[in-house]
Amino acid sequence: MKISARNVVEGTVEGVEEGAVMANVKIKIESPDVITAIITKESIKDLDIKVGDTVKAIIKSTEVMIAKE
Amino acid sequence: MKISARNVVEGTVEGVEEGAVMANVKIKIESPDVITAIITKESIKDLDIKVGDTVKAIIKSTEVMIAKE
Amino acid sequence: MKISARNVVEGTVEGVEEGAVMANVKIKIESPDVITAIITKESIKDLDIKVGDTVKAIIKSTEVMIAKE
Amino acid sequence: MKISARNVVEGTVEGVEEGAVMANVKIKIESPDVITAIITKESIKDLDIKVGDTVKAIIKSTEVMIAKE
Amino acid sequence: MKISARNVVEGTVEGVEEGAVMANVKIKIESPDVITAIITKESIKDLDIKVGDTVKAIIKSTEVMIAKE
Amino acid sequence: MKISARNVVEGTVEGVEEGAVMANVKIKIESPDVITAIITKESIKDLDIKVGDTVKAIIKSTEVMIAKE
Numbered sequence: 001m002k003i004s005a006r007n008v009v010e011g012t013v014e015g016v017e018e019g020a021v022m023a024n025v026k027i028k029i030e031s032p033d034v035i036t037a038i039i040t041k042e043s044i045k046d047l048d049i050k051v052g053d054t055v056k057a058i059i060k061s062t063e064v065m066i067a068k069e
Numbered sequence: 070m071k072i073s074a075r076n077v078v079e080g081t082v083e084g085v086e087e088g089a090v091m092a093n094v095k096i097k098i099e100s101p102d103v104i105t106a107i108i109t110k111e112s113i114k115d116l117d118i119k120v121g122d123t124v125k126a127i128i129k130s131t132e133v134m135i136a137k138e
Numbered sequence: 139m140k141i142s143a144r145n146v147v148e149g150t151v152e153g154v155e156e157g158a159v160m161a162n163v164k165i166k167i168e169s170p171d172v173i174t175a176i177i178t179k180e181s182i183k184d185l186d187i188k189v190g191d192t193v194k195a196i197i198k199s200t201e202v203m204i205a206k207e
Numbered sequence: 208m209k210i211s212a213r214n215v216v217e218g219t220v221e222g223v224e225e226g227a228v229m230a231n232v233k234i235k236i237e238s239p240d241v242i243t244a245i246i247t248k249e250s251i252k253d254l255d256i257k258v259g260d261t262v263k264a265i266i267k268s269t270e271v272m273i274a275k276e
Numbered sequence: 277m278k279i280s281a282r283n284v285v286e287g288t289v290e291g292v293e294e295g296a297v298m299a300n301v302k303i304k305i306e307s308p309d310v311i312t313a314i315i316t317k318e319s320i321k322d323l324d325i326k327v328g329d330t331v332k333a334i335i336k337s338t339e340v341m342i343a344k345e
Numbered sequence: 346m347k348i349s350a351r352n353v354v355e356g357t358v359e360g361v362e363e364g365a366v367m368a369n370v371k372i373k374i375e376s377p378d379v380i381t382a383i384i385t386k387e388s389i390k391d392l393d394i395k396v397g398d399t400v401k402a403i404i405k406s407t408e409v410m411i412a413k414e
Contacts, residue, residue, distance in 0.1 A: 001139060003196065004181035004273040006105035008136075019365030020226030021245065024385060025135060030099075036075035037133035038366065038385060040199055040231060040245060043142035047137045056136040058141065061178055062269045062407050063132035064106035066094060066349040067077075067125040068116045070346060072403065073342040073388035088158030089295030090314065093178060107159065107178060109300060109314060109406055112349035127348065130385055131200045131338045135142040144243035146274075157296030162316060163273060168237075174213035175271035176297065176316060185275045194274040200338045201270035202244035204232060204280040205215075205263040206254045208277060210334065211319035211411040227364030228383065247337055247369060247383060250280035265279065268316055269407045282381035284412075301411060306375075312351035313409035323413045332412040339408035340382035342370060343353075343401040344392045 007059040011035060013051050016044060025049060027057050076128040080104060082120050085113060094118060096126050145197040149173060151189050154182060163187060165195050214266040218242060220258050223251060232256060234264050283335040287311060289327050292320060301325060303333050352404040356380060358396050361389060370394060372402050 014034065015026035023044045027035045035057045049055065083103065084095035092113045096104045104126045118124065152172065153164035161182045165173045173195045187193065221241065222233035230251045234242045242264045256262065290310065291302035299320045303311045311333045325331065359379065360371035368389045372380045380402045394400065 001194075001274050001276050002185050003141075004175075004177040004185060004187075005134075006178060006181065009102065017366060019229075019367065021224060021229045021231050022226065022364075022366045024130070024366050024387065027135070033078065035128075035133060036130040036385070036387070037135050037142075038131045038200070039133075039135055039142040040144060040243070042231065042243070043135070043144065047135065047140050047142060049135060049137065049142075053137060056139075058134040058136055059128055059132060060270070060272055061093070061105040062107045062176070063128060063405070064104060064108075065074075065127040065405055066096070066106050066108055066112070066116065066118060067127055067346050068118065068122060069346050070343050070345050070401075071392050072348075073382075073384040073392060073394075075385060075388065086159060088160065088298075090293060090298045090300050091157075091159045091295065093159050093180065105178070105180070106349075107407070108349040109312070109351060111300065111312070112351065116347050116349060118349075125346075129339070129341055131383070132198070134198055136139050138139055143272075147240065155297060157298065160295075160297045162268070162297050162318065165273070171216065173271060174268040174316070174318070175273055176269045177271075177273055181273070185273065187273060187275065191275060196272040196274055197242075197266055197270060199231070199243040199245045201266060201336070202242060202246075203212075203265040203336055204234070204244050204246055204250070204254065204256060205265055205277050206256065206260060207277055208332075208412050208414050209323050210279075211313075211315040211323060211325075213316060213319065226367075228362060228367045228369050229364065244280075245338070246280040247282060247381070249369065249381070250282065254278050254280060256280075263277075267408070267410055269314070281410075285378065300406070303411070309354065311409060312406040313411050314407045315409075315411055319411070323411065325411060325413065329413060334410040334412055335380075335404055335408060337369070337381040337383045339404060340380060340384075341350075341403040342372070342382050342384055342388070342392065342394060343403055344394065344398060
């Protein structure tokens with residue numbers, strides 16, 4: 001299956017912090033970069049996301065901003 | 070200035086393709102990864118974004134999804 | 139591959155209108171509903187999206203709003 | 208009032224799960240489809256959203272991705 | 277009709293610039309502030325948005341970031 | 346540093362309500378308008394956001410919808 005989202009980066013889950021509804025997942029993409037994803041706690045369970053998993057972070061290109069000095 | 074967006078990645082602009090209203094910017098973060106950002110043509114002009122510029126890609130963590138095999 | 143996005147709806151492409159950078163894709167999910175997706179022209183080419191294709195519309199749950207009379 | 212969001216789907220609330228700040232709302236659009244919306248708990252109160260309500264799910268078209276086998 | 281989006285600001289359209297698929301709309305909320313909205317050209321036609329119209333800019337609170345010096 | 350996000354509005358924090366993962370921040374932009382931002386609790390700590398702070402609300406223009414009577 002291919003997805004229209006232009007940004008797909010593989011990494012390893014290094015932290016999952018759950019709230020009542022949402023969860024904060026830290027994905028290490030390569031030292032020292034870490035991507036933060038806020039997803040539902042429901043997805044955490046459905047995909048069984050846990051520390052050490054290899055996952056893909058997916059970001060639609062319309063969501064990316066650019067900053068310049 | 071600090072921003073609440075959790076994902077800020079530095080890279081180099083390697084392509085800018087402009088339409089009438091929007092523009093597609095390719096940011097090389099490190100070989101071979103490239104981030105795609107769709108921003109307004111207006112921002113391209115305002116920030117004077119061109120190939121070779123060092124920029125930061127900024128992504129709010131609520132916009133990041135996760136996929137797992 | 140499973141994705142954290144909670145909303146995945148299968149449908150048929152019934153229209154693709156391309157601009158220079160973005161494209162407007164109409165996906166018929168079931169008569170008479172049609173979902174509109176604005177994605178990059180680049181994705182249209184990469185996934186070879188054309189009228190009649192069976193595709194999935196994917197929407198992260200944090201992007202859904204609710205209105206009530 | 209008309210809204211620029213291209214995707215407006217009517218359905219029935221079949222579940223509301225509240226956290227401290229956010230809430231997960233399940234909207235049945237037609238058997239067997241359910242749309243998941245993550246909205247503020249504040250909106251749940253302001254709109255008085257409860258199971259059995261007829262509501263509209265609203266999604267801006269730039270937030271819709273497409274996947275294809 | 278009430279919407280779950282927490283940010284609804286009334287203003288006046290002071291500019292509409294159309295591309296093939298998307299359009300850039302400038303909404304004056306009060307001197308000297310202007311909000312920029314990128315919406316489909318299709319919505320411009322459907323809502324008949326033109327300079328001088330009184331409109332509401334609507335923003336889901338999960339899309340708002342915060343910066344601090 | 347300049348950012349591609351077209352909407353940057355200065356205001357004063359008048360409320361911070363924290364959940365386990367997310368936080369709801371109220372930013373008074375000028376009487377009587379208040380902007381609601383849902384950001385991570387992590388950002389609240391990292392930027393040390395508290396009532397009375399002068400902050401900027403930042404919104405990418407692709408996230409702004411328009412409604413018209």
